[in-house]
Amino acid sequence: MNSTIETILNHRSIRLFKEEKLTTKQIQLLVQSAQQASTSSNVMAYTIIGISDKNVKEELKEISGHKHVINNGHLFIFCGDLHRVQLVASDEVRSKMMEMVESTEQFIVANIDAALAAQNLSIAAESMGLGICFLGSLRNNIERFSEILKLPEHVIPLFGIAVGYPDHKPEIKPRLPIDAVYHENQYPTDDKLISMVAKYDEEIKAYYQTRSTNRKVETWTEQMIQKYSNSTRLDVADFTKKQKLNNQ
Ligand SMILES: Cc1cc2nc3c(=O)[nH]c(=O)nc-3n(C[C@H](O)[C@H](O)[C@H](O)COP(=O)(O)O)c2cc1C
Structure with a gap:
């Protein structure tokens, strides 16, 4: 087994981090790794926002409820972005681009691009001895999530990734066969x-x-029934329309 696969197979989400912050050099290396992911037609339909301001972290934690939004070495937010691509165009050309920019297909492209970049960043971080945790809970209030980051139309906030030096070592969670x-x-x-x-x-x-912490008696079947019997975040559909994405 090579060291890349070892890193991947050793993944577990880290939710407790030491206080040490990532250096600018580490942050740049992680973002560079994210950027080198494959991207549909080289569009790079995502934006990554690093959160260094304590007040912004507090505001984001209000939405997520998770302490690791604040307590981490660095927090990255991933957005699907079809705004930047329009800036190359004149007003006239831009209006011709709108049908595509606002299509479901391009919305899928933006989501895939952001996810690929995020997973590259995660693996790069883990290969450096850092731990990571994705944060979809920031979509508990997607409107507020977007407002805090001052996102323009055609950009949607997707999730965060908390990165830092692990302060615990949870057991690896088994996957489906x-x-x-x-x-x-x-x-x-x-x-x-x-x-x-x-x-x-x-x-x-x-x-x-x-497992060593948070023991419970539960099966995957029970978890999935619970999850899909309780509708949450249905407002995301309207929000995507408000951002003029996923419209046709
Ligand atoms: C898109 C996405 C969103 C997630 N959101 C959260 C979150 O808000 N809070 C959290 O603690 N973990 C979050 N996770 C982590 C998952 O719960 C975790 O990856 C899953 O339970 C498998 O566990 P493992 O990563 O330790 O193997 C998220 C993972 C993904 C991929």
């Missing part, structure tokens, strides 16, 4: 998926019961 996620040539039968999930339920239940 390979046969539940990788299939050849066509989508699998429901029977196959159901049996794979049952297998995983046993494994994750044992993990939750024996």
